[in-house]
Amino acid sequence: MTDLRDMGQRARKAARTLRSLPTARKAAALGAIAAELRQRSTAILDANAQDVAAAEAAGLPAHMVDRLRLNATSLAAIARDVEAVAALPDPVGEQTAQQVQPSGIRVSQRRVPLGVLGVIYESRPNVTVDVAALALMSGNAVILRGGKETVQSNTALEDAIHAALQTQQLPADAVQVIRDPDRARMLELLRLDDCVDAIIPRGGAGLHRFCVENATVPVIVGGIGVVHLYLDESFVQGPQDVAQAAAIVLNAKVQKPSACNALDTLLIHRAALPALPDVVRPLLEAGVELRADAESLEVLRAAGLNAQAAAPGDYGNEFLALVASIRTVNGLDEALDFIAERGGHTDVILTRNPEQATRFVQDVDSAAVVVNASPRFNDGGQLGLGAEVAISTQKLHARGPMGLRELTTTKWVVLGDGQVRG
Numbered sequence: 001m002t003d004l005r006d007m008g009q010r011a012r013k014a015a016r017t018l019r020s021l022p023t024a025r026k027a028a029a030l031g032a033i034a035a036e037l038r039q040r041s042t043a044i045l046d047a048n049a050q051d052v053a054a055a056e057a058a059g060l061p062a063h064m065v066d067r068l069r070l071n072a073t074s075l076a077a078i079a080r081d082v083e084a085v086a087a088l089p090d091p092v093g094e095q096t097a098q099q100v101q102p103s104g105i106r107v108s109q110r111r112v113p114l115g116v117l118g119v120i121y122e123s124r125p126n127v128t129v130d131v132a133a134l135a136l137m138s139g140n141a142v143i144l145r146g147g148k149e150t151v152q153s154n155t156a157l158e159d160a161i162h163a164a165l166q167t168q169q170l171p172a173d174a175v176q177v178i179r180d181p182d183r184a185r186m187l188e189l190l191r192l193d194d195c196v197d198a199i200i201p202r203g204g205a206g207l208h209r210f211c212v213e214n215a216t217v218p219v220i221v222g223g224i225g226v227v228h229l230y231l232d233e234s235f236v237q238g239p240q241d242v243a244q245a246a247a248i249v250l251n252a253k254v255q256k257p258s259a260c261n262a263l264d265t266l267l268i269h270r271a272a273l274p275a276l277p278d279v280v281r282p283l284l285e286a287g288v289e290l291r292a293d294a295e296s297l298e299v300l301r302a303a304g305l306n307a308q309a310a311a312p313g314d315y316g317n318e319f320l321a322l323v324a325s326i327r328t329v330n331g332l333d334e335a336l337d338f339i340a341e342r343g344g345h346t347d348v349i350l351t352r353n354p355e356q357a358t359r360f361v362q363d364v365d366s367a368a369v370v371v372n373a374s375p376r377f378n379d380g381g382q383l384g385l386g387a388e389v390a391i392s393t394q395k396l397h398a399r400g401p402m403g404l405r406e407l408t409t410t411k412w413v414v415l416g417d418g419q420v421r422g
Helices: 004-018 023-039 041-057 062-068 072-086 126-137 148-167 183-190 205-214 239-254 270-285 294-302 332-342 354-363
Strands: 106-113 116-121 141-145 175-177 198-202 228-231 265-269 289-292 323-329 346-350 368-371 408-415
Touching (some): 116 183, 126 141, 148 175, 198 205, 239 270, 270 294, 270 323, 332 354, 354 368
Parallel strands (some): 346 368
16 A cells, blocks of 8 residues: 655655755756656557546546547657756746845845645646656655546656656655555645645645645645636727637637636626627637526527526636636626626736726736736746646735746845844
8 A cells, every 4th residue: 555654755855855956957857857758658658548448438528538648749748848847947046135134144035945745636647747847847846646547647657757867866756656546545645744845736626625625734726716808898899809809708718618717707898798799609609608697698699699598606607618608797897896706716808998907907816817818828838937737826825827936935044144133
């Protein structure tokens, strides 16, 4: 049986080695991992094929099987992503300017790794490599717990990572995968507070709630939240404007419906309702089910478009599928009130009014606020972080996409010349 405490203690020891590792050595380790992934591609894809076959036989939903599946193209992309992380600026060791205090001591803050991360996730074997790369580059050890449907894939990926670390004379215990799919192992990880410094869950609301309710290790909650887009009347004054709004809304919902930053609710200014049919027609053509309030439903049906009446539960609901709700509002104030009750992840305004945009950015309290663009840009790679472990929707330590910097903390450094406190 897997001994989580032993894994935690070995990870803690490995973290001590990593925390002072020069940037060049960390980058070299990631380069070695990318090379091993390419060299072992056949074995990794064979292991993944076993997982996919088992998942299909078990009747897993098609979207979960799709997330699970790897092929030569996606595995090559994963290897390139590892190399991209290696090329990112290293935040570890960054130091603020020294401040000399009246006592003569010189004070600064230095950025350091968190220590040992515990990451719990479902379906996606690419997360195993993405998180390992980010953890190593930020000087952290990591214990990974994937879903039972990814056991063979994650085993093959862990073998590749360990082989790469050994070629670099680095401890293999820096990246450990819990191969035992028993749910009890996850509970043990959540309570390993003497070895693990932070738990980062990646998955549905149920997984996040389970972690929050059962962990004694601090949990960084993310990826859960309703995404709103408010369409102001000023944005749809002509056919080209309407076409642009339609393109943004289509991208927001359809590019990746299962993503946490995909559109859930379209809020539309009452004066913009005449443009609504042309804005949402591409959604319907893409197979999106629309659930609309009475006013917007009337407009859509008058235009011969198919939609259904929204129920109260269709607002404040993260669909993660080809479903979206529509709500008519009187203007920005009502939109802001609506978002304040249900938002927190990613919220968008489409407007040509700079004052409206400024107020939206100031008043909306979410992990990301977007003006005149798709919410799908709330992503570590798109925001210049290179990659992300998760998108945090809490307010302490990290908020939004968590890249290298968000996997570090700070410590105070005090330099003196024999001073004592009076």
